[in-house]
Amino acid sequence: MRKAFKGGIHPPEYKEISKDCQITVLEAPERVVLPLSQHVGNPAKPIVNPKDKVVKGQLVAEAQGFVSANIHSPVSGTVIAITKHPSASGIRVESLIIEREESDEEFRYEPLENPEPRSIVERVFQAGIVGLGGAAFPTHVKLSPPEEYPVDTVIINGAECEPYLTVDYRLMIENTDEIIAGALLVKEAVGARRVIIAIESNKEDAAKKIASISPSEIEVVLLPTKYPQGSEKHLIKAVLGREVPQQGLPFHVGVLVQNIQTVIAVKRAVQEGIPLYERVITVSGQAVNNPSNIKVPVGTLVSYIIDILGGLKEDAKKVILGGPMTGIALGRLDVPVTKGTSGIVALSSDIVSRYDESDTCIRCGRCVEVCPMFLQPYLLGTLGRLGRADALIENNVYDCIECGSCSFICPSKRNLVQLIRVGKSIAREVKK
Amino acid sequence: MDISLVLQAVAVLGGLGLLIGALLAYVGEKMKVQIDPKVEKIFELLPQLNCGACGYAGCELAAEAIAKGEAPPNACLVGGEEELKLIGNLLGLKVEKKLYSDKPVVNCGKGRNEVETQFEYEGLKTCAAVNAMGGDIPCSYGCLGFGDCVRVCPFDAVHIGEKGLPVFDLEKCTRCRLCEKACPRKIISFVPNDAGIYVACSNKDIGKNVREVCNVGCIACKICEKNCPNSAFKVEENLAKVDYDKCQLALVCVEKCPTKCIKQI
Numbered sequence: 255m256r257k258a259f260k261g262g263i264h265p266p267e268y269k270e271i272s273k274d275c276q277i278t279v280l281e282a283p284e285r286v287v288l289p290l291s292q293h294v295g296n297p298a299k300p301i302v303n304p305k306d307k308v309v310k311g312q313l314v315a316e317a318q319g320f321v322s323a324n325i326h327s328p329v330s331g332t333v334i335a336i337t338k339h340p341s342a343s344g345i346r347v348e349s350l351i352i353e354r355e356e357s358d359e360e361f362r363y364e365p366l367e368n369p370e371p372r373s374i375v376e377r378v379f380q381a382g383i384v385g386l387g388g389a390a391f392p393t394h395v396k397l398s399p400p401e402e403y404p405v406d407t408v409i410i411n412g413a414e415c416e417p418y419l420t421v422d423y424r425l426m427i428e429n430t431d432e433i434i435a436g437a438l439l440v441k442e443a444v445g446a447r448r449v450i451i452a453i454e455s456n457k458e459d460a461a462k463k464i465a466s467i468s469p470s471e472i473e474v475v476l477l478p479t480k481y482p483q484g485s486e487k488h489l490i491k492a493v494l495g496r497e498v499p500q501q502g503l504p505f506h507v508g509v510l511v512q513n514i515q516t517v518i519a520v521k522r523a524v525q526e527g528i529p530l531y532e533r534v535i536t537v538s539g540q541a542v543n544n545p546s547n548i549k550v551p552v553g554t555l556v557s558y559i560i561d562i563l564g565g566l567k568e569d570a571k572k573v574i575l576g577g578p579m580t581g582i583a584l585g586r587l588d589v590p591v592t593k594g595t596s597g598i599v600a601l602s603s604d605i606v607s608r609y610d611e612s613d614t615c616i617r618c619g620r621c622v623e624v625c626p627m628f629l630q631p632y633l634l635g636t637l638g639r640l641g642r643a644d645a646l647i648e649n650n651v652y653d654c655i656e657c658g659s660c661s662f663i664c665p666s667k668r669n670l671v672q673l674i675r676v677g678k679s680i681a682r683e684v685k686k
Numbered sequence: 687m688d689i690s691l692v693l694q695a696v697a698v699l700g701g702l703g704l705l706i707g708a709l710l711a712y713v714g715e716k717m718k719v720q721i722d723p724k725v726e727k728i729f730e731l732l733p734q735l736n737c738g739a740c741g742y743a744g745c746e747l748a749a750e751a752i753a754k755g756e757a758p759p760n761a762c763l764v765g766g767e768e769e770l771k772l773i774g775n776l777l778g779l780k781v782e783k784k785l786y787s788d789k790p791v792v793n794c795g796k797g798r799n800e801v802e803t804q805f806e807y808e809g810l811k812t813c814a815a816v817n818a819m820g821g822d823i824p825c826s827y828g829c830l831g832f833g834d835c836v837r838v839c840p841f842d843a844v845h846i847g848e849k850g851l852p853v854f855d856l857e858k859c860t861r862c863r864l865c866e867k868a869c870p871r872k873i874i875s876f877v878p879n880d881a882g883i884y885v886a887c888s889n890k891d892i893g894k895n896v897r898e899v900c901n902v903g904c905i906a907c908k909i910c911e912k913n914c915p916n917s918a919f920k921v922e923e924n925l926a927k928v929d930y931d932k933c934q935l936a937l938v939c940v941e942k943c944p945t946k947c948i949k950q951i
Binding site: 337338343344345346431582584585586607611613639641669672675676679680 | 767804805808809810811812814815818819820821822826891895
């Protein structure tokens, strides 16, 4: 087993809640809400109008510019509105609302046989594939590194270090063939020499499953279980010992990292012509009646998913979209699952920590010890509170990956990540 | 021990001390830095709050600029009238305190105490933090009411009122505009000091969406634009805007606005 990166934490995993639940397909909802900006970069531009009929898989919003992604309808039906709809972040964003009608019609792209690297990237762009690990960065951009930085290694990210989430684990067990096929396509697309599938040691059975059927050019690597192992930079450090430079990207050290579910999406888009309009998510947490791993159409409302799975327990206190470390606590449940949503976690009141208004640093230095980016979270937090833009930038606030390790470890229960986020937005404002 | 030894040491060290002292006194006098005594006096007359409203980084630099004549004697926007006159006397200039040309208004009509919050928010209780996660009030343009403007005001001129909206004390307000900068939703703006009306809404959504979240918001119906006899209104980005150069205080707008979001000051 490789050595882990420096820093990080060991939060309780709670993976056993949904670990053994087979992936099931959720009945499509009556209505889907597709935010036009569910990826990093420019929002997509709708190419349909209200009252238009659409079929499943049809392109409904076009990418704008290079860093952007196409959006396809996950259901056949009628566009009923293009309007502002609440999103997970709490802000109302422009969204397409489509009402489903019973229909077997479906649009697919032409499957590609023995594709050229360029046509793989082209297809990934057409299919609107983005990083499905949570960041939702357009995948075709990652597959087109600048020429002066050749990629020699592709790492498939199966770390899944967030507590509760078991999507990637289930996919590794159930869709092993597709992962291998997708990984080879990604390798082909960037012309890499080798593929490494990196998995945390708490998912050893998945690693064995993949290793047992993978060809020789794919290496399976077991990593020590530690949060945030799944962060790109830390994964590269742990697997290859290479350090991504400050403000740099993986291609600067000749690496490309793709999430497990993303490579499956690549495989389906290339070999079957299916655009990205559905994804697998984990529904878990102590306050969920029926923990599950389910395949849902993008745009399904969280409230619908929770209802159909039997609702929440009475002592439900918080519902989080994504994992508990980096996810967003929801203020309302009528928000859609987007391409970047990896799970829905409902926590009961005994799990949720008490919120403390006080903000007192006791100078214990534990946040500095665990910060995987070697920052000083206690200082950044205080500077964020004071709104000191210049000092924040001087102390590298932009390097913070908001993993939440500092907030988790702080014995004084300071809301460090929130303070740092506020600090980031202040610094950005001033820089303008 | 020989007493002469002690005396010798005292004489040598004492003499050395005196010599160096005299030298320092001489050099100090010879190489004295000339400070304009006016700068110090002006500085004493300034409020010394370092608010920066004059455009200089603190009162000391402002005093220097005033003494050099780079800034007018009434450059300070916040100083008392008496003090400004004294500064004028010091420089031999007649100073009349400038009347303020503008005043702050709050472009929101419903405070957080009057609306239903959408969920229980736990976390940092500042407007900037709450705004970063979308805000807990229904309107995504309205006042969050956690008082970032209150905390930033060096003159105690802003308070959160009963409704949950900021209320200005124009006697104390020195128009330094720190509140305008601090508000993450930019709902504090400055209008001409003699303005008689303002639009108490910042919502740039279409009317239907505004009505969903607020009953006193601007719905961009353009009634003000059509009815103003001086055509002082223009609806831009779904929001009524006043051209104060044209406004003659006909007040038709205040009367006709269906949601009463145009208010008389």
